[in-house]
Amino acid sequence: MALETLISELTARIPPERLLQQRPQLAPYESDALTSLRARPRAVLLAGTQEEVIDAVRLCHAHRVPFVARGSGTSLSGGSLPIEDGIVIALNRLNRIIALDPRQRLAVVEPGIINLDVSRAAAPHGLYYAPDPSSQPICTIGGNVAFNSGGAHCLKYGMTANHVLGIKAVLPDGEVVQLGGASLETSGPDLTGFFVGSEGLFGVALEITLRLLPKPEAYRTILASYDSLAAAGQAVSDVVAAGLLPGAMEIMDRLAIEAAEASVNAGYPRDAAALLIVELEGEAVEVDAEFAHLRRVIERSGAGEIRVAADEAERARIWKGRKGAFSAVGRLSPNYIVQDGVVPRSKLGEALQRIEALSAAHGTRVANVFHAGDGNLHPLILYDGRVPGALERAEDLAGEIIHMCIELGGSITGEHGVGMEKRRHMPAMFSPDDLALMSSVRRAVDPLELANRGKMLPAGQTQVTAGQHEQAVTDHG
């Protein structure tokens, strides 16, 4: 059998403590941060060098065995869910900073490095890495690249794709390529951009060249409470209409506030129906001027309590509460589904009202915490998985919310990716022709569908044509 041949070849090359095959070693790799899906891989390779990754990919190709690359396993869309008849290539030990050039403001890193560790390493030079997913203390740059991760401050600075200059990658057939380079300007097609956000379907990044930015000189962080989500959503539009571009604009609703407060005591107003966090950052003079302006806009937006972070410690607490909010919702409910829909910013108020109505109609609680500035909603649908049918009901509600996002002119994912979790919504977002084109592009890079098989596009989509499409996408269970 091809899989067993691959395993015996790997066994010959890799010491047993780095080629996990026993039941208790594999069990903890069954899920990432989407625990409703589980799959036990045949083996997990804890890669120690880039060469080992390249070797493993080549062997997988030779034996036609699918593989999943994995960093810290924090995907909320099941992006690093293993494949039962495949192997996991764990990259978390491949975490070196190969070069950090403060003059050119760039860093070349391996994929397993933790997002925040890049900023830590850059800090002595007054630089940082801007994209800040809430999981930044643990998520890896490799995963950020695969899913084009965003974060609270991507409103001003853009997503991961805007900060990756070059990628050295091993393609699914084992070929090693260099896409892009150290320069912001490239000629020809933007292959780096093509790779970023491909959800692992185009192979494994081995070295990533990242842009670093100078750390803002000053921050000003405002908390404002509102008596409805729609009012907070309107305030976001007001801020933008006033010509301001804050570093971040985030909204949390009552449930999210409750969870975050229980978790970190961030000092959020507990009686508010919605909380808006706006952060200005940049040069001190500029921030001061903008702050006066922002304050007037917020005051006129119907805010209840308005509070400004007094110092760095308070600012850190505000962000800790916001960034831990998803996980903190675990205090309110044994299970939840995180959605990641996007709506045009102008439709934010409407979208929030409709989510409230849907939640009431389904009798299912929904907590909202989201990147309001770029219209990226994160409704958390709370359910108790021990109650028969609860998961299905939660998924139905999630589906309706996603369809509403599409209807309003938005998207099914802002930053978490399609992964496994939103695959079934792809046909609502894209026409059969679109999907067929995506499959053909994928197959041009990976004809055997070995790299992260089954993510984003259903597995076995090889001969999909417009007519066959419906059947193929219902095939995944």
Add this chain to the structure above:
Amino acid sequence: MQHAIPVVELGPQGLAMAKAVDSCVHCGLCLAACPTYKTLGEEMDSPRGRIFLMKEALEGSLTTEEVLPYVDRCLGCMACVTACPSGVAYGDLLAPFRAHAEKTRHRPVMEAAARLLVRTTMPYPRRFRSAVRLGKLARVARPLLPPALRPMLDMLPDSLPASAPLPERIDTQGQRRARVALLTGCVQNVLAPEINWATARVLARNGVEVVIPRSQGCCGSLSLHTGEADQARDLARHNLRVFPHDVDAIITNAAGCGSGMHEYPLLFAGQPDEDAAQVFAHKVMDISVFLYQLGIETPPPLPQPVRVAYHDACHLAHAQRITAEPRSLLVTVPNLTLVEIPEGDLCCGSAGTYNLEQPDTARQLGERKAHNILAVEPQVIAAGNIGCIMQIRKHIRGQSQALPILHTITILDRAYAGLPLLSE
């Protein structure tokens, strides 16, 4: 996380164990805080990985024997609890799971012997003192001894300090502001009896009457944290009886003891002594918290400025969330400057008896801690736990450095007495 743990069959602690699993959402934010994940880089040795493994074992889809190697490698430092946004009470799963597993597990002969030796000596000061002396004699035979016993010999001090036993009561200097009972501890009272003396003196100086029950014994934390629940209960029950009730607080100056005594209610859940355990645990306070809340007299300035690096013991910082109080006390000393240790929330590898049972990981963490401390060039290291003090001293010396490492309370005591800090 969903589970099918047989809560009822697991007895009174089953509910607490299940609740910890329930509240874990598998987000992975604990990984960054976990010393073994940082050292070993594999899911099985991460908090969420261990929660998953313990869940599988309790459900029966993996055997206890299969998951124990990874559960054993957990330091119990509780850094994951500090990092966890969803409030997983990891300790409520770990300690009962270890006790549950201990009932059926098979250990290799030498490992069992080493454990027996620890279990029958360390909680008993007189036996432990004899064992230390014997151990020193046994050092010459180290190469002949089984590997399981060697780490113990390596941790032994060169000499045991002589110290008069504390009296049963120490009166206050000046007006009485409070009355407390002091836990003198087991290992610490043998290895560093001066810490208890310092504690008593500082308390008395600040108007606190100190009662030291003579018949008190080990608090049971060492046993509790290594899965010896029955022994832990026996030891704890003894102290529940011999400690007076008419005190404002029960004071400990060892982080592990404070954390363990706060776990008494879970240890005695569903047992006749549950109420007594609740009352006792409620009174337990680390010396730093008690003094901080009481407010202390400002000591005279140190003879010369001293840079002190305060080391956060995990059982203070993570298990009891005590970080500000010891620092606040230290900075009341004029001429003392605090410096922060990089990666300060990472365990030093001592972790109770961990450095005896998992010497490799303990050594890596000890070296990392020593390296981090030396990076900020302190003149003195402060810590609130005897285990950390021993471990850090060993690894600082391993780097050919001779920094004094003192208990927080010893620093205050010396400051009051006008004694220098720059020696041990």
